Amino acid sequence: xxxxxxxxxxxxxxxYTLSNKYTICNGDLMIGNDASVLMQVKLCLQQKVDNLIxxxxxxxxxxxxxxAYYAACTASTSSVTNVWTSQSGWFMPSSPAKxxxxxxxxxMAPVFISSRKPIVVVADVPEMRARETLRRILGExxxxxxxxxxxxxxxxxxxxxxxxxxxxxxxxxxxxGKMIEQLCVVLSGAFPATDELLMRYVILLNDENHFRSLAxxxxxxxxxARQRQxxxxxxxxxxxxxxxxx
Amino acid sequence: xxxxxxxxxxxICFTNNTVRIPDVLRLLKKGDKIPSGKIHRVWRILSxxxxxxxITWNSMSISEIAxxxxxxxxxKAEGMEGFxxxxxxxxxxxxxxxxxxxxxxxxxxxxxxxVAG
Numbered sequence: 001x002x003x004x005x006x007x008x009x010x011x012x013x014x015x016y017t018l019s020n021k022y023t024i025c026n027g028d029l030m031i032g033n034d035a036s037v038l039m040q041v042k043l044c045l046q047q048k049v050d051n052l053i054x055x056x057x058x059x060x061x062x063x064x065x066x067x068a069y070y071a072a073c074t075a076s077t078s079s080v081t082n083v084w085t086s087q088s089g090w091f092m093p094s095s096p097a098k099x100x101x102x103x104x105x106x107x108m109a110p111v112f113i114s115s116r117k118p119i120v121v122v123a124d125v126p127e128m129r130a131r132e133t134l135r136r137i138l139g140e141x142x143x144x145x146x147x148x149x150x151x152x153x154x155x156x157x158x159x160x161x162x163x164x165x166x167x168x169x170x171x172x173x174x175x176x177g178k179m180i181e182q183l184c185v186v187l188s189g190a191f192p193a194t195d196e197l198l199m200r201y202v203i204l205l206n207d208e209n210h211f212r213s214l215a216x217x218x219x220x221x222x223x224x225a226r227q228r229q230x231x232x233x234x235x236x237x238x239x240x241x242x243x244x245x246x
Numbered sequence: 247x248x249x250x251x252x253x254x255x256x257x258i259c260f261t262n263n264t265v266r267i268p269d270v271l272r273l274l275k276k277g278d279k280i281p282s283g284k285i286h287r288v289w290r291i292l293s294x295x296x297x298x299x300x301i302t303w304n305s306m307s308i309s310e311i312a313x314x315x316x317x318x319x320x321x322k323a324e325g326m327e328g329f330x331x332x333x334x335x336x337x338x339x340x341x342x343x344x345x346x347x348x349x350x351x352x353x354x355x356x357x358x359x360x361v362a363g
Contacts, residue, residue, distance in 0.1 A: 125276065126297025133290050133298055133353070136280075139335030154337070168363055184363035187292075187356065189260050195292045199355045202329040205339035216362035 096243040103238060117150040119166070130194035137201070152201060156208040164200045167193035171200060171215070183215035258294045259324040260359035266320075267301060268313035274300040287314070287347070289328075291321065291354040298353075311347050318345045325358035 122128065135143040138152065146152050152164045160180075163172040170182035185203075187196050204211045255273055256264040267273055274280065280288055281302055289301045301317070303310040318328065328342035330349040342349055 126295070129276075129297040129300075133300075136333050136351075137331055137353075139333070142335045170363075185360055186363035187260075187359045188361050189294050189356075189359050191292060191294060191356075191359070192297050195298060198298075198353065199292065199360055202331060202339045202353055202355055203357075203360065205331075205337055206329055206341050214360055214362060 096239060099242050100239050119147045119150055127192040127194060130192040130198065134194050134198055152197060154201060154204050156204060158208060162204055164197050166197045168196065179220040181220055182218050185211065185215045257291055257299055259326065260294055260356040261324055263324055265324060268316055270309050270313035271301050271303045271317065274302055287350055289352045289354065292356055305347050315345045321354055325356060326354040327357040328352045328354050
């Protein structure tokens with residue numbers, strides 16, 4: 001059996017820029033979801049060890065991410081001891097300084113918040129007919145907005161705004177620029193998606209309270225949870241927290 | 247969604263009962279244009295499987311008014327509610343509890359099928 005060579009390497013992952021030295025042993029398995037990253041790993045390894053054979057192939061099963069690529073040191077013993085991956089949660093930079101650098105990098109990037117999903121063209125006759133009806137009701141301008149945004153906005157008598165989506169999706173309720181709840185009213189049975197929107201539209205315009213009484217309500221905590229993920233505290237506070245935790 | 251083949255003049259309600267459109271009323275087919283003018287009324291009936299059925303009738307014809315009233319009553323008995331709506335972006339919707347021959351554009355919604363999701 002070969003003696004296990006030990007060496008150090010430096011690699012730039014797609015998500016993390018690392019300058020730490022890591023010790024790779026025979027039998028180690030490195031996982032990443034970017035083939036170019038693994039090419040760097042392969043080059044790095046081949047420079048160090050002559051008899052190292054690396055391979056890159058999609059993983060189809062196992063406990064790792066499906067579709068990931070791996071580079072394995074096959075000149076080793078059969079046991080695989082350590083695993084690295086570029087997926088967040090698996091591999092994290094250890095020092096607080098690096099963690100802070102990551103936060104700085106992410107803050108410099110623009111954030112895109114998009115709930116707009118343009119409506120796609122369909123060949124389904126009932127759906128086309130339903131869209132014709134919606135076009136007639138909304139007018140050209142309103143219909144163009146619907147195609148662009150994927151929803152119709154209706155202002156209720158209470159002053160709240162309702163975002164109506166086709167199909168069996170939640171109706172978002174907005175008040176003072178904030179989503180306050182989501183309502184679910186659907187048509188039971190095989191109705192075209194746009195007909196469901198039409199149903200909500202006419203009921204809502206006619207009687208907002210009746211629409212609300214029909215609906216299954218839930219607070220917009222999904223959105224609030226998403227907003228909580230972005231840590232808006234000052235950087236020195238974040239640094240103090242992660243330094244304490246490290 | 248696959249369309250279930252049925253007689254074009256039959257409306258499949260959410261209760262799976264069918265309502266026959268009276269022969270005096272004109273059923274618009276694919277590509278047919280809605281007649282212009284103030285005397286024509288347009289009804290759109292949200293129908294299961296087939297999308298909405300578009301019916302037009304002349305409000306100056308006694309026989310067509312009678313046919314429309316008959317259809318209205320049948321649809322109401324099946325749990326469909328008529329809403330008189332504004333068109334071309336005019337945001338209004340008024341429930342039509344009794345037959346109104348003056349309502350220009352009406353959408354029939356299966357209210358019994360509208361449930362909390």
